[in-house]
Amino acid sequence: xxxxxxxxxxxxxxxxxxxxxxxxxxxxxxxxxxxxxxxxxxxxxxxxxxxxxxxxxxxxxxxxxxxxxxxxxxxxxxxxxxxxxxxxxxxxxxxxxxxxxxxxxxxxxxxxxxxxxxxxxxxxxxxxxxxxxxxxxxxxxxxxxxxxxxxxxxxxxxxxxxxxxxxxxxxxxxxxxxxxxxxxxxxxxxxxxxxxxxxxxxxxxxxxxxx
Numbered sequence: 001x002x003x004x005x006x007x008x009x010x011x012x013x014x015x016x017x018x019x020x021x022x023x024x025x026x027x028x029x030x031x032x033x034x035x036x037x038x039x040x041x042x043x044x045x046x047x048x049x050x051x052x053x054x055x056x057x058x059x060x061x062x063x064x065x066x067x068x069x070x071x072x073x074x075x076x077x078x079x080x081x082x083x084x085x086x087x088x089x090x091x092x093x094x095x096x097x098x099x100x101x102x103x104x105x106x107x108x109x110x111x112x113x114x115x116x117x118x119x120x121x122x123x124x125x126x127x128x129x130x131x132x133x134x135x136x137x138x139x140x141x142x143x144x145x146x147x148x149x150x151x152x153x154x155x156x157x158x159x160x161x162x163x164x165x166x167x168x169x170x171x172x173x174x175x176x177x178x179x180x181x182x183x184x185x186x187x188x189x190x191x192x193x194x195x196x197x198x199x200x201x202x203x204x205x206x207x208x209x210x211x
Contacts (some may be wrong), residue, residue: 055091081164
């Protein structure tokens, strides 16, 4: 990953560059080159160790709905996620990357404009996935975030009370799998028209919340 980042930034891949013959032209760096792409790279970290690595190496951090606690940590998803993000920011600041961004990825299902049948289907989906959030899973204690379902105001209230959400700059909402086209249309419409504004996002001001 370190070498990949250097090459994306424009470090030479080889010594040779220039034309060979009349037609062929060779570059000694990765092409096409995108200025600033190195600073826009994200790293999905699930543990304190990987979060610190990401911060130390100048990546932005994506903390998703699956994380691993440190030995002896209380099995509380939000608090574990919060501690990982704080460790990332400390490492990033120490390495001179204080401006690194942090995003939280999770599943939210706003139901503002959903039909009764959709609400029932969405609730069954969440109910089937909820048991895995009750306790750490497997030998490494894998932890899953709970899916959030409800009106946009209800979801926003839960997010603002979430210790992990309180640490991030932005969020990346994942769509549930196995739904129908009209379901995704309803969910995305509510996200853009209801949930986004409830979290401080305004159309035309970019994807980052106004906080």
